[in-house]
Amino acid sequence: MENSNSCITCVSPNCFLKLCSNEWIQLIEGHKTETSYEKGQYVFNAGDLVNGLYFVKRGKIKVVSNGLNNKEHIVRLATDGHVLGHRGFGGETYPISAIAMDDSVICFVDNETISKAFFHNPHFTVKLMLFYSEELRGIEARMTYLAQMTVRDRVAFALLYLKDVFGYNSSGEILNANITRADIADICGTNVEQVIRNLTDFEKEKLVAKEGKKIRITNEEGLRQMLVIYNFKFVPKMHFIS
Amino acid sequence: MENSNSCITCVSPNCFLKLCSNEWIQLIEGHKTETSYEKGQYVFNAGDLVNGLYFVKRGKIKVVSNGLNNKEHIVRLATDGHVLGHRGFGGETYPISAIAMDDSVICFVDNETISKAFFHNPHFTVKLMLFYSEELRGIEARMTYLAQMTVRDRVAFALLYLKDVFGYNSSGEILNANITRADIADICGTNVEQVIRNLTDFEKEKLVAKEGKKIRITNEEGLRQMLVIYNFKFVPKMHFIS
DNA sequence: CGTGCTTTTGAATAGTATCAAGGCCGGTGG
DNA sequence: CCACCGGCCTTGATACTATTCAAAAGCACG
Numbered sequence: 040m041e042n043s044n045s046c047i048t049c050v051s052p053n054c055f056l057k058l059c060s061n062e063w064i065q066l067i068e069g070h071k072t073e074t075s076y077e078k079g080q081y082v083f084n085a086g087d088l089v090n091g092l093y094f095v096k097r098g099k100i101k102v103v104s105n106g107l108n109n110k111e112h113i114v115r116l117a118t119d120g121h122v123l124g125h126r127g128f129g130g131e132t133y134p135i136s137a138i139a140m141d142d143s144v145i146c147f148v149d150n151e152t153i154s155k156a157f158f159h160n161p162h163f164t165v166k167l168m169l170f171y172s173e174e175l176r177g178i179e180a181r182m183t184y185l186a187q188m189t190v191r192d193r194v195a196f197a198l199l200y201l202k203d204v205f206g207y208n209s210s211g212e213i214l215n216a217n218i219t220r221a222d223i224a225d226i227c228g229t230n231v232e233q234v235i236r237n238l239t240d241f242e243k244e245k246l247v248a249k250e251g252k253k254i255r256i257t258n259e260e261g262l263r264q265m266l267v268i269y270n271f272k273f274v275p276k277m278h279f280i281s
Numbered sequence: 282m283e284n285s286n287s288c289i290t291c292v293s294p295n296c297f298l299k300l301c302s303n304e305w306i307q308l309i310e311g312h313k314t315e316t317s318y319e320k321g322q323y324v325f326n327a328g329d330l331v332n333g334l335y336f337v338k339r340g341k342i343k344v345v346s347n348g349l350n351n352k353e354h355i356v357r358l359a360t361d362g363h364v365l366g367h368r369g370f371g372g373e374t375y376p377i378s379a380i381a382m383d384d385s386v387i388c389f390v391d392n393e394t395i396s397k398a399f400f401h402n403p404h405f406t407v408k409l410m411l412f413y414s415e416e417l418r419g420i421e422a423r424m425t426y427l428a429q430m431t432v433r434d435r436v437a438f439a440l441l442y443l444k445d446v447f448g449y450n451s452s453g454e455i456l457n458a459n460i461t462r463a464d465i466a467d468i469c470g471t472n473v474e475q476v477i478r479n480l481t482d483f484e485k486e487k488l489v490a491k492e493g494k495k496i497r498i499t500n501e502e503g504l505r506q507m508l509v510i511y512n513f514k515f516v517p518k519m520h521f522i523s
Numbered sequence: 524c525g526t527g528c529t530t531t532t533g534a535a536t537a538g539t540a541t542c543a544a545g546g547c548c549g550g551t552g553g
Numbered sequence: 554c555c556a557c558c559g560g561c562c563t564t565g566a567t568a569c570t571a572t573t574c575a576a577a578a579g580c581a582c583g
Contacts, residue, residue: 104425106511112425126418129411134418157407161400164407168399169371171413176368176376178417182424183346183354186470190571220530228428230572235531251580252529269348432539462562472540477563493548494561 046071051096053120055170056146058163063156070152075144078217082123082137082145089130091149093123098143099205099216102126103225104135113225115178116204122170141217184269185228192269193227194237195262198247200226202256212256219252288313293338295362297412298390300405305398312394317386320459324365324379324387331372333391335365340385341447341458344368345467346377355468357420358382358446364412383459426511427470434511435469436479437504440489442468444498454498461494 046056046064056067073096076082082093085105095117102115102123114135117123123145127133148156157164184196201214201223208215224234238254241247246262248255256262288298288306298309315338318324324335327347337359344357344365356377359365365387369375390398399406426438443456443465450457466476480496483489488504490497498504 104421106425106429108510109512110429112428114421114424126414126421128414130414130418135421154407157410158403161403161406164403164410165396165399168406168410168413171410171417172368172370172372174417175413175420176372178420178424179346179356179368179377182356182420182427183348185424186354186427187348187352219528231530232532232573233571239531249530268350270351461560473562474541474564475539481563491562 049096051094051120054094054096054146055120055122055163055167056094056148058166059156059160063160063163067148067152067156070149072147073144074147075142076139078139078141080139082139082143083127083133085133085136087133089124089127089133089150091147092125092128092153093137094146094148095119095121095123096144096146098145099140100137100143100145101140101222102135102137111225112228113222115174116201118204122167125167125171125174140222184266188266188269190227190229190233191237191240192265193229194223194234195241195246195265197223197226198254198256199259199262199266202259207256212259213250214254214256291338293336293362296336296338296388297362297364297405297409298336298388300408301398301402305402305405309390309394309398312391314389315386316389317384318381320381320383322381324381324385325369325375327375327378329375331366331369331375331392333389334367334370334395335379336388336390337361337363337365338386338388340387341382342379342385342387343382343464344377344379353467354470355464357416358443360446364409367409367413367416382464426508430508430511432469432471432475433479433482434507435471436465436476437483437488437507439465439468440496440498441501441504441508444501449498454501455492456496456498 046054046068047061049057056064059067076098082100097119100117100121100123101113102117103111104114106112117137123137124133126135157167181196181200185193188196198214201216201218205214205216207213220231220234220238224231227234238247238249241262242249244261246256246258248257288296288310289303291299298306301309318340324342339361342359342363342365343355344359345353346356348354359379365379366375368377399409423438423442427435430438440456443458443460447456447458449455462473462476462480466473469476480489480491483504484491486503488498488500490499
């Protein structure tokens, strides 16, 4: 919970805040806090008052919505350089919760400062708007396929989504996330058992290999092929700063 | 396909363009076209190049995404004052299509003009960003409940969504939209037969009344009660101009 | 070396989609 | 005016898919 170091020397290359003028960056720094979160800790909780905007310096975050019987649904995954809490921006309270999936470091800027920055840094504002646009495209793609895909295909989709956001780790094609079968189920909108059954099927088909709790994607192209029948266009990676 | 009349005398009270300075409104008018669309006509089609932004003057539009076997999924409904095509903004081509559900009038402003307006009208830009934020909250709520609700509850949800966007018509609680059972199925992510079975059930339970192809909501509160188990927070109406 | 959490498998059940067939209604042309 | 046509609505039977429940094995951590 220590206070911030400087944005200018910040290691995060993609942070939106860098789009503000130097003058404004310094001003923001005065109102910015930088907080460390442990795995499992809430960054904010559905119902909390919206007090500002979060910027992920590094880490892995899941954004979840609580539905029936408080069952979690993972609406979005976020990592370095992403914005958090922007869905709530302009509203009273957060409609969703954000939870650290790994130890993470996140900067926070209060409402008033951010609003002023918007009015004086059009480049920053427009870029953030493009980020929203990108987000909408992504979530809408997930929504369509959630509505139309079988569970099997949704599991394949979730694996690719995890890969696209978090990538592979240093030891090859192993999904670089501390994720449980239950998390995957929460992305797919199904239950743990279905995820496991389908992972087992995928393993028999040489698409993935289960290595303990970790998952190795042995045939990424094969998984993508499974989804071509949906006309699916994977959303291109966002270029944060141009 | 006639050219525009003035934004300043425009009857649409909620249009975002009104947030620009008078000077800029006049400038935009020079680059704006106003087009009428007949029922069923495409405003833009998935794959089309993104050339600008659309503002609905009046009418009813469905925004659809084409998935498996080109089955439509209705991602969003839009009406007077809403923005269209903003999901594609910043991208190359539209990921989705927009189709008029009724005769509609829509203004179009090209990319270059809109981008310039963003940089010179922070009030306009920030308001549009809040609109995006609102959109994200709405779509994410629909996504969560699409993932967790039964078909029955999704049908109830679709009816309420239709009511919230288009309202009732002059003859009481009849849904004010030229919508088919298939459209409802495309909102729910199910098929026509399921929609009809559930509408029949709802009718027996005195929640709705089928009047030909039109649907009368006889117990709106009852429908909403059906969904409370999902912790569902209906997204409050957007206040376009404040 | 338990204890609790995650993963895994099987069997029973419930929920949905698909297929087939018929009815209704508005519009069109004889 | 009436018959026909096409689009939309409706219902039933059937097959399939997914969820739920139960039980056990593996694993990590104190």
